[in-house]
Amino acid sequence: MGIILILLLAPDSVLVFADARWEIYIPLILAQYAVFLHLLAYYSLVVRWGALAFAIGTLILLEACLSPFLQIMYLFFHYTIGETGIIMPAFYLSLLSCFLLQFLITGRLHRIATEE
Incomplete structure (x- = not known):
């Protein structure tokens, strides 16, 4: 449903995302790696x-x-901010996920510490 909505609103948006420089994805890759490490922990x-x-x-x-x-x-985000705006939603969600996982990890460590 979401992809159909995107194609109806801006059919050339797929080409715009493929045209972006690869350097802007480095913070997103690092944030996704941080989420992965938090999930693993x-x-x-x-x-x-x-x-x-x-x-x-x-x-x-x-x-x-x-x-x-x-x-x-x-x-x-791309139309309002520009080229770097295409990574912002995923970057913010990744940072929010890391923040929430920190609370879950802390709670679990407290629970393990009180059991022993």
């Missing part, structure tokens, strides 16, 4: 085995589910 505290598989699966699932929403946000 949280899952290693929660499950006994398979934390790496859970972290990879969760990141892939989140990317797949948020893709239509992020494409619409890319479109709006």
